[in-house]
Amino acid sequence: MAVGKEIRKQIKSIQNTQKITRAMEMVAASKMRRAQERMQAARPYAHKIRNVVSHLHYAHPEYKHPFVIGREARRIGMILTTSDRGLCGGLNTNLLRTALIEMKAWHDQKIDVDMCTIGSKGFMFSKRIGGNILSHVSHLGDSPRIEDLIGTVKVMLDAYTEGKVDRLYLVYNRFVNTMTQQPVIEQLLPLPASATEAEELKHHWDYIYEPDAREVLDDLLTRYIESLVYHGVAENQACEQSARMVAMKSASDNAGTLIDELKLKYNKARQAAITQEISEIVGGAAAV
Amino acid sequence: MAMTLHVDIVSAEKEIYSGKAEMVFAPLVTGEVGVLPRHAPLLARMKAGEVRVRTESNEDLYFYVSGGLLEVQPYVVTVLADTALRAKDLDEAAALQAKERAEDALKNRQANIDYAKAQAELAEAVAQLRAIKRLREKTR
Numbered sequence: 001m002a003v004g005k006e007i008r009k010q011i012k013s014i015q016n017t018q019k020i021t022r023a024m025e026m027v028a029a030s031k032m033r034r035a036q037e038r039m040q041a042a043r044p045y046a047h048k049i050r051n052v053v054s055h056l057h058y059a060h061p062e063y064k065h066p067f068v069i070g071r072e073a074r075r076i077g078m079i080l081t082t083s084d085r086g087l088c089g090g091l092n093t094n095l096l097r098t099a100l101i102e103m104k105a106w107h108d109q110k111i112d113v114d115m116c117t118i119g120s121k122g123f124m125f126s127k128r129i130g131g132n133i134l135s136h137v138s139h140l141g142d143s144p145r146i147e148d149l150i151g152t153v154k155v156m157l158d159a160y161t162e163g164k165v166d167r168l169y170l171v172y173n174r175f176v177n178t179m180t181q182q183p184v185i186e187q188l189l190p191l192p193a194s195a196t197e198a199e200e201l202k203h204h205w206d207y208i209y210e211p212d213a214r215e216v217l218d219d220l221l222t223r224y225i226e227s228l229v230y231h232g233v234a235e236n237q238a239c240e241q242s243a244r245m246v247a248m249k250s251a252s253d254n255a256g257t258l259i260d261e262l263k264l265k266y267n268k269a270r271q272a273a274i275t276q277e278i279s280e281i282v283g284g285a286a287a288v
Numbered sequence: 289m290a291m292t293l294h295v296d297i298v299s300a301e302k303e304i305y306s307g308k309a310e311m312v313f314a315p316l317v318t319g320e321v322g323v324l325p326r327h328a329p330l331l332a333r334m335k336a337g338e339v340r341v342r343t344e345s346n347e348d349l350y351f352y353v354s355g356g357l358l359e360v361q362p363y364v365v366t367v368l369a370d371t372a373l374r375a376k377d378l379d380e381a382a383a384l385q386a387k388e389r390a391e392d393a394l395k396n397r398q399a400n401i402d403y404a405k406a407q408a409e410l411a412e413a414v415a416q417l418r419a420i421k422r423l424r425e426k427t428r
Contacts, residue, residue, distance in 0.1 A: 042301060051366070055329075059329070093413045093417065100410060103403075128409075129405065135389070147382075151382025151385050216331050223370075
């Protein structure tokens with residue numbers, strides 16, 4: 001007897017979906033752990049180079065690097081860090097919305113925005129809305145390397161040096177914890193004044209530069225920006241994996257409740273069919 | 289007790305060494321330099337080579353770096369090692385590639401950002417997310 005064949009089929013298909021989402025959840029969980037480790041491993045460098053740059057604020061070099069000199073904003077650059085793949089809840093949407101609100105604010109002041117996109121989601125978005133994309137990189141894999149970012153960042157730094165953009169911002173998701181990711185916009189250029197106070201550095205002093213101030217500062221500040229971007233990318237990746245894990249977990253849970261409901265429906269239908277059959281037999285016997 | 293330096297060797301992807309030392313040798317582009325405690329502040333570019341750290345127990349530790357920057361404060365030495373091979377032409381080539389990637393993919397785009405459209409699109413996505421969340425709460 002074919003009672004509830006459709007329901008059984010539906011249950012089967014939801015079970016299959018649940019298997020996939022559960023597998024994705026577990027993959028994301030293990031990737032998240034590694035992404036977090038990578039994010040933490042990048043911290044010492046970021047911390048040290050920030051220290052050096054803040055020391056530089058107290059030094060009195062005879063050469064002022066263009067990266068430290070602020071100027072009036074006529075055109076701004078934005079580095080947009082997103083994930084390559086979807087199925088990670090509202091992660092990219094929230095980030096893009098934050099970026100868009102910022103862009104709109106600049107636009108209202110008649111200031112145009114040049115984009116640099118890291119990750120294909122941001123790229124597709126910028127392309128769709130018709131943003132001016134100067135450089136792009138995607139598919140960095142699970143372990144992004146700084147080599148992959150150098151070129152992309154350099155395009156933006158060059159644009160700044162040549163005066164094509166007057167501000168440079170980095171947009172990425174900050175990893176608060178597994179459940180919370182927060183989209184942030186950070187100013188990269190001109191370098192914001194550092195907040196770290198070092199008493200012993202207040203007196204007048206300067207570094208000895210080898211080979212010369214210009215080259216060394218160029219190297220240092222380029223690396224500083226790169227390390228900030230790298231850190232942003234690493235953090236964004238940790239966010240992506242944890243957001244995906246949470247999204248897939250709730251998808252699996254939802255599939256579970258759906259299956260329960262359908263099973264109940266199926267059992268009811270089956271019971272009704274049996275009852276009906278019995279009453280038919282009883283009715284038939286009584287008629288004889 | 290002899291004076292010591294604090295040495296940190298870090299690369300962008302991980303911390304390599306952190307500890308005390310009596311003396312540090314680093315390969316600068318202008319030649320090798322040895323740093324003792326109370327050295328004058330120095331900021332210098334390194335070439336590929338070995339960073340040698342002489343620890344308090346007079347042991348020599350060797351670290352290979354492919355270049356990077358050296359910062360010296362009187363009692364602190366920071367080595368910012370590069371993980372990537374860096375050269376001006378290499379960086380230039382990478383930048384060009386990044387530009388090309390962007391241009392290739394952008395061949396047929398509209399001229400200007402349609403903010404209203406973009407915002408509407410995002411608002412829709414957010415609304416969908418919110419609806420899904422609400423549905424989920426209902427089923428619980």
